[in-house]
Amino acid sequence: MAKIKIIICNPSGLHNIIKKYQNCSMGELTTEDIILQKKIAERIESLRLKTGLSQTDFAQKNHIDRQVINRWESVKNARGVTVYSIQKFCKMVNITLKDFFDDDSFNL
Template identity: 45%
Template sequence: MDYIKILILTYYCFMAKLTTKDIELKNKIKSRINLLLKEKGINQSELASLSLKDRQAINRWTNLNNTRGITIYTIGEICETFHINLKEFFDHPIFNTQ
């Protein structure tokens, strides 16, 4: 058990700190998902059901106060749920602002 605790602590100690740019991108991605929810007229619970994802995970990916990010693979899966591709996701004007 101590070995597992050491591994976990080591992982968190060596995780890279997010830069300001990283945080801005993370928040833009979260905002984009929220915009898609609004455009499609669905809520987080419905997205969870449609994408076969956990409702708490959807909440993490859409809550701007949450520090965790989202993988490109998950963004791709969310795009499939919204019937758009990654290019359409990232071509939104939200990503063109500084």
């Protein structure tokens, strides 16, 4: 209970705690994470291109914003793509999540 009082009463103390935990392993992407992120983005783009649709047309067909597709396909997106977004995309192109990752690019 005393720790909670210190955090509430001392915002700078809270700032130091947050700063300390920002340096945890979840804070920055490793090289392996970046490579995986790139492979996912490239796989999404490849599967969308197989539909023959532009980002705009694909987005309209699936009732989502074009910027969402752009973010999913971007290798520069710092946030990456969640597994939930990948699953949503898979439904749009009529494949399973397993099919999505069962690609040679993920086996290297």
